[in-house]
Amino acid sequence: MNKKTRTILISLVILTLALLTAQILINRVVKNKAEFFLKNRLPEHFTVSYSDINLKSFSGTITIVDPEVHIQNKTDTITHTIVKATSFTIEDVSYWSYLVNKEINIEDIKLDGAAITYSKHKFKKSTDTVRKPLAKVFKPILVEGLSIENASLTIYDGTKDSISVSVGDIALEIDDIYIDSKTLSRKLPLDYSDYNANGSDISLKVGKYERLTLEDFTITNRKGRFNNVTLKTKYSKADLSNITPIEKDHFNLAIAAIEIDNPTFGFENSELFAGANSITISKPTLEVYRDKLVTDDNSYKPLYSKMLRDAPINLLVDDVTIKNGSIVYQEKLKDDNQGGRIEFSALNASINKLGNTYPAGDQTSLNITATFMDNTPIEVDWSFDVNDKNDLFLFKGSIGKLPGEQMNQFTAPNLNIKLTGETYQTYFTIDGNASKSSIDMRMKYDDFEIEIMRKRGKGINKLLSKVVNLFIKEDSDDKPTDFREGSGETERDTTKSFFNYLWLNLKSGLIATLAGKG
Numbered sequence: 001m002n003k004k005t006r007t008i009l010i011s012l013v014i015l016t017l018a019l020l021t022a023q024i025l026i027n028r029v030v031k032n033k034a035e036f037f038l039k040n041r042l043p044e045h046f047t048v049s050y051s052d053i054n055l056k057s058f059s060g061t062i063t064i065v066d067p068e069v070h071i072q073n074k075t076d077t078i079t080h081t082i083v084k085a086t087s088f089t090i091e092d093v094s095y096w097s098y099l100v101n102k103e104i105n106i107e108d109i110k111l112d113g114a115a116i117t118y119s120k121h122k123f124k125k126s127t128d129t130v131r132k133p134l135a136k137v138f139k140p141i142l143v144e145g146l147s148i149e150n151a152s153l154t155i156y157d158g159t160k161d162s163i164s165v166s167v168g169d170i171a172l173e174i175d176d177i178y179i180d181s182k183t184l185s186r187k188l189p190l191d192y193s194d195y196n197a198n199g200s201d202i203s204l205k206v207g208k209y210e211r212l213t214l215e216d217f218t219i220t221n222r223k224g225r226f227n228n229v230t231l232k233t234k235y236s237k238a239d240l241s242n243i244t245p246i247e248k249d250h251f252n253l254a255i256a257a258i259e260i261d262n263p264t265f266g267f268e269n270s271e272l273f274a275g276a277n278s279i280t281i282s283k284p285t286l287e288v289y290r291d292k293l294v295t296d297d298n299s300y301k302p303l304y305s306k307m308l309r310d311a312p313i314n315l316l317v318d319d320v321t322i323k324n325g326s327i328v329y330q331e332k333l334k335d336d337n338q339g340g341r342i343e344f345s346a347l348n349a350s351i352n353k354l355g356n357t358y359p360a361g362d363q364t365s366l367n368i369t370a371t372f373m374d375n376t377p378i379e380v381d382w383s384f385d386v387n388d389k390n391d392l393f394l395f396k397g398s399i400g401k402l403p404g405e406q407m408n409q410f411t412a413p414n415l416n417i418k419l420t421g422e423t424y425q426t427y428f429t430i431d432g433n434a435s436k437s438s439i440d441m442r443m444k445y446d447d448f449e450i451e452i453m454r455k456r457g458k459g460i461n462k463l464l465s466k467v468v469n470l471f472i473k474e475d476s477d478d479k480p481t482d483f484r485e486g487s488g489e490t491e492r493d494t495t496k497s498f499f500n501y502l503w504l505n506l507k508s509g510l511i512a513t514l515a516g517k518g
Contacts, residue, residue: 045072045073046070048070049067050064050066051066052066060092060093061091063089064087066084066087067085067088068085069081069082069083074124075127080119080123086112086114087111089108091108094107102139103140105144106143108144114150114152115154116152117156118154119157121156121157121158121159138181141177142177146175147171148171148172149171151169152170161205163205164205165204166201167200169200171197172196175194176193195221196218200217201216210251212230214227216228221263221264223261224259225257225259226255228257229258232252233249233251237289246298247291247295249290250291252287253285254284255282263276272313274314275317279317279320280323281322286327286328292331293332293334293335301495301498303434303498304498305386305391308364315357316357322350326343328341329341344378345370346370347369347371351365351366352365355386362387364384365381365383367380368380372399373406375406376399376406381396390434393433396428397428401423402423404418405418405420407419418451422447425443426441426442427442427443428441428442430502432492432501434494435492439488439509441512443483486514487512490504
């Protein structure tokens, strides 16, 4: 071996040893800094443990193996949140950006196999009046991409049915994240450009008696889709009537799909907001059962305009479309039967300006078409201004040909009356507010009579039926184009829903039209 070759080999060995030594030293320095950050830079009520920290200093990659985070209340030592994961990896940290630009630039952060549990009944809100940052950072942090894979979420509320929320599988990607001391002081502690989230096997408790489920969902900053959505009462009809102290609807809502165009959400001036350009609800089916034998719920029932106005979230949805829905409503008034039913099928609706952030004067409007009781077409136009504190509304409707016999499955068991004859066309307009309303009705009908049933629905009380029909004009008129007209006024019972208010108006209009001067 000549001298030149020996010199080259020695130089290579020295360089290799120097690089290895440098890597060991850099690994030690970076590991120490990582351990120091986890121990000293996170809030005091955060406790972090892990089995190991692996480093690839030249590529700028650090992996925390089996990380586990416990979050306690600020006021005591009770743990309310636990996060366990398989690994937490930070890839390709730019040393140049750190040294020259005085910022931390990271290509990718990955969290894999995270199991998140949160016990909200153990959480105690801090009494601090000034919001403190989530963590201490002295340089801005830029992350090109954050990804969470194979995650699960469980939220407990401490009740007998203690699981409030469960998500079996979650994946999340967020691009172009920016964090600094200012963003950490906000409720949403970061800025970002795009996101993509999906999950499956979702279950949420939405009340004492109801639970919402989703088969799966996908959402980005451009589109969202939720498949096979259900909202159901957890108990049978009989069990619900036995356990609830006051009247409570038993319902079963199933939706094939919900699609959202350009969803937005976040915080503005510390207030939560959500919105979308449009929402499409496909094939919703709703079954509602009301047991009127249970004690009435006499609490105040706001109209929908007030409910939107007082909602705890700032909402703005330009258009909502409902496609091919159906509704079945069953009401039990007597102990000896299961009650009457009314049905709507082929229900389609268009809702414009659904929200509470539109300027005063802008109207929320609904156009609804459906088939009532198998073959009667109906159409409704309904509008109101959410900003109007008097809750003024306009409700217009048209009802096509309706044989009286079709209503008997509801009126016979509930009202002890049967109807004969048929209405050919009915128009009505209801103009009202939160306390009173008026209705104008026009109706064309033929051979319309009311039969009063005997007690327990056994036979017809012919004498009483004749007396009642003395006050009813049998036909709208002799001419096929003629309508009878009537007007009425209604005082709202604020312990009842809007639909009770609607029914009282229709009842007032029917009486005026059938028995009035026309």
